[in-house]
Amino acid sequence: MGVFALSDKKILIIEKASELFAKNGFDATSVQEITDACGISKGSFYLSFKSKESLQFSIFEYFSTKLIDRLGNIYQMEIGPRERFEQFFVIQFEEIARYSDFILMQMREQTSPINEEMLGLLNDMRRKAYEAQESLLLNLYGEDIKEHMTDLVVILGGIVKGYIEIIVFNKDTLDFVGLAHYIVERIDSIVNGLSKPFLTTELLAGIGMCEGAHSVTAEELLKEIKLVKREIADEDLLISLDVIEQELSVTNCRKPVISGMLSNFKNNERTEQLVKKLKMFLNGLK
Structure with a gap:
């Protein structure tokens, strides 16, 4: 589902509902409150979404598609491989910060179990992020790092995860451009110190992060x-x-x-x- 394939009404419902869920919680927000915020009838809501739960899944799908679309636009930028890699992080941090209240609510309430549909969405997003990282890393550091790709992706994931937690839990705005520059400098040091690979691509394929699992x-x-x-x-x-x-x-x-x-x-x-x-x-x- 591409973001721009959605109707204006669906996007309105998704945006307003995500704000209400972030503010009041998922369970405490009624469909009536969502329709009031959107200025539409309940009938109009149910023509777009079967239930509040299906709306919640659509919110995740909307956010993830929006992120992947923005990451895809990196290749249109007339910048070098280093700046492109930095933009990869800046875009992630911006999107997470934009919806941090909703993410925080989801973490606190754990409103829905990870079903097969949600797991498929998460795996697809992780796989696309892996593909983007692989391409950007190869463009910046060359083919010599290919055998180390799995280790680099895991190391990078650990570094970024820590900063994402700060973005979600801390209301103070970070300098995302400066942070992205700092992370790429740390990756420079890691790449310069690479020796024998430790992990294999098959391990990532087993958890749906790379092409072998898809x-x-x-x-x-x-x-x-x-x-x-x-x-x-x-x-x-x-x-x-x-x-x-x-x-x-x-x-x-x-x-x-x-x-x-x-x-x-x-x-x-x-x-x-x-x-x-x-x-x-x-x-x-x-």
Whole structure:
């Protein structure tokens, strides 16, 4: 679900409800209070969401999609790999700070158990964040760190987690740009001191953080292709993407056609992750 695919009414309900949940708590907030804040009827609410619980899931989905969309826009910025990596952290910190009251409420009340749908959403977000980190790390430090990628992602996750907790629990605003710069400097030191890898990619795949744990669908690829097409200007690449898009849109796509198109994307930073996913998709075809 892309953020911009939602209707204005749904976005209004999500934004107002998240404010009320953050202020009053999930259980203490009624559907009537939400509709009053939005200036709509209860009937209109239930045309958009089946229940308050389904609304809560949509709030998480909305927040996570918004974050992933902003992270995807990093590749449109005309900046170097170091500044791009710093922006990766700045965007995360900004979005978490924006919804920190809602996150805090969720942590305190533990309003809903982690069901299969929620687990799928969380794993998808973690996997996309992993892919973004992998791409940014490789662009900044080069292919030599590839064998250390799993360790770097885990170390980085531990560092960022501590700062996120400060952002959520502390109302004082941090300098996110300065913090991102500081974190990247610490990663410089870690990369310079790397020796023998400790963890393997398979361990992250086991907890849904990287591509080994995820089956890529044609629908997911079509969505990503639309995003990539908005961010590149090369006519040959756009034609290749059009061909791949057409193949993925039919039931029995032609594997050789897609494989042939992939050779046109060599050494293109923006399409690197898309190409990986396309190869995974092709490997899964009979």
